[in-house]
Amino acid sequence: MRSTMQDVPLTVTRIMTYGTTVHGSSEVVTWTGDGVRRATYAQVGERAARLASALRGLGVTGDQRVATLMWNNQEHLEAYLAVPSMGAVLHTLNLRLPADQLAYIVNHAEDSVILVNGSLVPLLAAILPRCPTVEHVVVAGEGDISPLAAAGKPVHSYEELLAAAGPRFDWPELDERDAAAMCYTSGTTGNPKGVVYSHRSTYLHTMQMCMGDALGLRQDDRVLPVVPMFHANAWGLPYAGLMVGSSLLMPDRFLQPEPLARLIESQRATVVAGVPTIWNALLNHLDQHPVDLSSLRLGVTGGAPCPSAVMKAFHERHGLFLLQAWGMTETSPLGSAARPPAGVPEESEDYWRYRVTAGRLVCGVEGRLVGPAGEVVPNDGESVGELEVRGPWITGSYYREDPSPEKFDDGWLRTGDVGTLTPDGFFTITDRAKDVIKSGGEWISSVELENHLMAHPAVLEAAVVGVPDEKWDERPLATVVIREGHDVGLEELREFLAQRVARWQVPERWAVIPEVPKTSVGKFDKKVIRQQYADGVLDVKLTGRAPDRKE
Structure with missing residues (x-):
C-alpha cells in the first residue's frame, strides 16, 4: 500500500522562497569593522534572483560548480540561495588552505565560476593561472582586481552584474536527490576529500538544526555564525535562519575577539556559534574587557572537544549555556548535541557529565561503536570503540572516489573519533583514532x-x-x-x-x-x-x- 501524500521535492529553493517571503522582514547584518550594513530577507531574495540571472548569462546552465572564496557576509548568503536553487552546485572554498591544496580543490571539483570577495583577490590570483576549468571570476566588494589579469579570464563586478540582471528568476523544479552544494575536508592527511550534499539532505539537516533538542532556533533569534561559511556550510546555520526567520549577523573578516564582542553587544546577538578556540579567545577577552552579553541565550561549540573549564567559565561568569555539538564535514555536519536529559538537576554532577560529552545522537543519525578487531561493542557507556554513523545527511562516499574501507564500513561512515556510547545515545569522545x-x-x-x-x-x-x-x-x-x-x-x-x-x-x-x-x-x-x-x-x-x- 502506498500513501496518499503529495510528492513535493525537499529543496533549498523551498527554504529560500519561504524565508524570503514569510520572513521577509528578518534581516542580514554584515559587520564592516566600524559599523554594519543591513538587508532584509526579502531584499536578499531579490538579489539572489538577480545573481541567478547573472550566472545564467555567464553560461551556468546546468549543474556546473560555482565556487565561493568569501567571508561570512550578505553576498555569500545570496550565493548560498541562488546557486543551488538554479540547479547549479555551490562549492565553498576554504580560504585558509595552502595555495596548492586550494588549486587542487578547484580543479578536482571543476569549478566554472568563482565568486570572490575583493579582500581575497590576492589569494585567488596566486592559483587562478593553474585552474583551467574556471571561465569567469566575479568580484564582490572593494579590492584591487589587477592581480587577476595575468590569468587571462574575464573578471566581473558582482554589483554590476546584479544591476544589469532582472529582479525575477524562473526557479526550476529540481530533483531533491541532485547535488546542492559541496565542501572539501581540510586535508590533514593527503589531499582534501569532496563531500556532495543533496537538496534532500540539506533540507532534512536544516529541520533537525532547528529542533528544540538541537539548536532550537526561533524567529526572534539573532544568530551570529562565527564558524566560516566554507566550513561544512557554517554548520547549516544560514539555511536554518531562513527556515525559521532568525536574523543573521555576519562577521565578515572581523573574527578577532574584540570586534566579535562589539558585534554581539551592539547587534544584540542571541545565538553565537564557533569552534572552541574562538570561545577560549573570546572568554579571555571578556575577562579583561567587560561586555554586555545579556542578549545571549545560547552559545554553540563544535569542530573539536571544548574544554570543560571554558564551558563552566561561561556558565559561571557570564550566565551563558555553551552547547557542545559534534559533527564532521561528512555529516553535514550535525550529529549530536549535548543537552542533558529531562529531570537531571542543573548544577548536579550528572548535569555536567552530560554537558561535556559530544552529546546525544540526534534523530536521523544512527551510531555504533566498533572495536580494533572490527567487532561491534556494546553501547553501555564503558566499552570503547570508534564511532560509525549512518543517516540521510551523512555521506556514503567522497566525490569522484570509490568508498574505501579506511573510511566506509558496509554502509557506515567511520568517523575516526574514539569513545563510549551510552544506551540513551550520548557519545563521549576519548580521542581521535590518530591521536590516542x-x-x-x-x-x-x-x-x-x-x-x-x-x-x-x-x-x-x-x-x-x-x-x-x-x-x-x-x-x-x-x-x-x-x-x-x-x-x-x-x-x-x-x-x-x-x-x-x-x-x-x-x-x-x-x-x-x-x-x-x-x-x-x-x-x-x-x-x-x-x-x-x-x-x-x-x-x-x-x-x-x-x-x-x-x-
Missing part, C-alpha cells in the same frame, strides 16, 4: 589531559601528543600556552594533572609554546607539534619520570 596515545599497551586520552590542563587558571591552551619512547613505545608530550600575566612552573602543572588522572598517564615531557598550531578550520594541528618535536624545534623540558603501571 598507546603507552605500554594502555591507552591515554590526549583530550582528557588537555581538558584538565586547560582547567588550570594559568593555562590558556594545551595540546598533548604521543611521541616515541624506548621503553613504553609512546609517551605523552604536553605543550602549554601560559596566560598573559601568569607565572606557573611545569612541576606545578605536573602535580595539578597528577591529582586528576592516573599517575602513569602524567607526561614527563613538557614544552611552553606561544600558541598551539591550528588547522584551517581552527582545530589544534597536532601533526605540526609532532613534527616540531621530531625536528628538535620545541624546547622540551623533562619533569619527573614515567611511573610503572603499578604506581
Whole structure:
C-alpha cells in the first residue's frame, strides 16, 4: 500500500522562497569593522534572483560548480540561495588552505565560476593561472582586481552584474536527490576529500538544526555564525535562519575577539556559534574587557572537544549555556548535541557529565561503536570503540572516489573519533583514532589531559601528543600556552594533572609554546607539534619520570 501524500521535492529553493517571503522582514547584518550594513530577507531574495540571472548569462546552465572564496557576509548568503536553487552546485572554498591544496580543490571539483570577495583577490590570483576549468571570476566588494589579469579570464563586478540582471528568476523544479552544494575536508592527511550534499539532505539537516533538542532556533533569534561559511556550510546555520526567520549577523573578516564582542553587544546577538578556540579567545577577552552579553541565550561549540573549564567559565561568569555539538564535514555536519536529559538537576554532577560529552545522537543519525578487531561493542557507556554513523545527511562516499574501507564500513561512515556510547545515545569522545596515545599497551586520552590542563587558571591552551619512547613505545608530550600575566612552573602543572588522572598517564615531557598550531578550520594541528618535536624545534623540558603501571 502506498500513501496518499503529495510528492513535493525537499529543496533549498523551498527554504529560500519561504524565508524570503514569510520572513521577509528578518534581516542580514554584515559587520564592516566600524559599523554594519543591513538587508532584509526579502531584499536578499531579490538579489539572489538577480545573481541567478547573472550566472545564467555567464553560461551556468546546468549543474556546473560555482565556487565561493568569501567571508561570512550578505553576498555569500545570496550565493548560498541562488546557486543551488538554479540547479547549479555551490562549492565553498576554504580560504585558509595552502595555495596548492586550494588549486587542487578547484580543479578536482571543476569549478566554472568563482565568486570572490575583493579582500581575497590576492589569494585567488596566486592559483587562478593553474585552474583551467574556471571561465569567469566575479568580484564582490572593494579590492584591487589587477592581480587577476595575468590569468587571462574575464573578471566581473558582482554589483554590476546584479544591476544589469532582472529582479525575477524562473526557479526550476529540481530533483531533491541532485547535488546542492559541496565542501572539501581540510586535508590533514593527503589531499582534501569532496563531500556532495543533496537538496534532500540539506533540507532534512536544516529541520533537525532547528529542533528544540538541537539548536532550537526561533524567529526572534539573532544568530551570529562565527564558524566560516566554507566550513561544512557554517554548520547549516544560514539555511536554518531562513527556515525559521532568525536574523543573521555576519562577521565578515572581523573574527578577532574584540570586534566579535562589539558585534554581539551592539547587534544584540542571541545565538553565537564557533569552534572552541574562538570561545577560549573570546572568554579571555571578556575577562579583561567587560561586555554586555545579556542578549545571549545560547552559545554553540563544535569542530573539536571544548574544554570543560571554558564551558563552566561561561556558565559561571557570564550566565551563558555553551552547547557542545559534534559533527564532521561528512555529516553535514550535525550529529549530536549535548543537552542533558529531562529531570537531571542543573548544577548536579550528572548535569555536567552530560554537558561535556559530544552529546546525544540526534534523530536521523544512527551510531555504533566498533572495536580494533572490527567487532561491534556494546553501547553501555564503558566499552570503547570508534564511532560509525549512518543517516540521510551523512555521506556514503567522497566525490569522484570509490568508498574505501579506511573510511566506509558496509554502509557506515567511520568517523575516526574514539569513545563510549551510552544506551540513551550520548557519545563521549576519548580521542581521535590518530591521536590516542598507546603507552605500554594502555591507552591515554590526549583530550582528557588537555581538558584538565586547560582547567588550570594559568593555562590558556594545551595540546598533548604521543611521541616515541624506548621503553613504553609512546609517551605523552604536553605543550602549554601560559596566560598573559601568569607565572606557573611545569612541576606545578605536573602535580595539578597528577591529582586528576592516573599517575602513569602524567607526561614527563613538557614544552611552553606561544600558541598551539591550528588547522584551517581552527582545530589544534597536532601533526605540526609532532613534527616540531621530531625536528628538535620545541624546547622540551623533562619533569619527573614515567611511573610503572603499578604506581
